[in-house]
Amino acid sequence: MKKIFRFLFKGILGFLGLLLIAFVVLKLFYNEDIPQGTSGKPADELAxxxxxxxxHKEFTEANEIHWTFRGVNHYEWKLEQNIVNVYWDNYRVSYQTEYPQTSFAFKEGKQIEGEEKQNAIDYAAVNFNNDSFWVVAPHKIMDIGTTRQLINEDGKEKLLVTYNSGGSTPGDSYLWEVNEMHQPIAFKMWVSIIPLDGIEATWSNWKMTDGGFMLPQNRSFFGLEIPVTNLKVLPSAN
Structure with missing residues (x-):
């Protein structure tokens, strides 16, 4: 029995060692400094x-956007009302995006209170901030609390957007690359939740939605597709 435990222990140590080596290699490769460029009018013109x-104008007039992320969290975002219904497991949170303290939480259809309610609201807030970003990030480049810089890199004009406030992780920066039609095709990230600097995600296959604005059909990260499914846009009734 001791030999078995010793073998398992050595195996776990070896696996952890490989993970550490892999992380160090990735950290050496993805260790870019945030570029510095020109702020003000040149950056805002590109934005x-x-x-x-x-x-984007049509996006601001949309009624609802629905989607599922990772097959776990389902969202019904009512943009005009600043409300998003977040569903997972047997929970539903009616999350008030402007005034989170007025949100409601339900479990198995019954309203919950106290610590369980707050935990559910916190879960909805953090996941909505992350998951909605992977759906509509290009539409958020001039949000309140952002700053922009025009970056000239590889003979191309790129847009660096920094989120100084709002969301779950203020201070994150994204360097957008666009095609000849100014549609975003990729960004590099400097974000607090990923310990790699300058890692890239791609945005592709742009399509017009029923709301009259465009969204990408494909988003990938490290060659893996970002799991956004059941995406549907409900246009405004006006």
Whole structure:
């Protein structure tokens, strides 16, 4: 029995050692400093071109966006009402995006209170901030609390967007690359939840939604597809 435990212990140590080596190699490879560029009018002009290319005005007039993330969290985002219904397991939270303290939480259809309610609201908030970003991030490049810089890199104009406030992880930065039509095709990330600097995700296969604005159909990270499914847009009734 001792030999078995010794073998398992050595195996676990070996596996952890391989993970550590892999992390060190990745950290050496993804260790870019955040680039510095030109803020003000030049950056905002590029941002405006990007928003025009994806029909952002129509996005601001949308009624609802529905999607499922990772096959676990389902969202019904009512943009005009600043409410998103978040469903997972046997929970539902009616999350008030502007005034989270007024949110409601339910378990198995019954309203819950106290610590369980707060835990459910916190879960809804953190996951909505992350999961919605992977759906509509290009539409958020001029949100309140953001700053922008025009970056000239590899002979291309790119847009660095930093989120100084709001969301779950203020201070995150994203360097957007666009195609000749100014549609975003990728960004590099400097974010607090990922200990790798300058890692890239791609955005592709842009399609017009029923709301009259564009969203990508594919998003990938490390070659793996970001699991956004059941995406549906309900246009405004006006």
């Amino acid at each position: 405006s071109k990007i928003l025009d290319a994806i029909h």
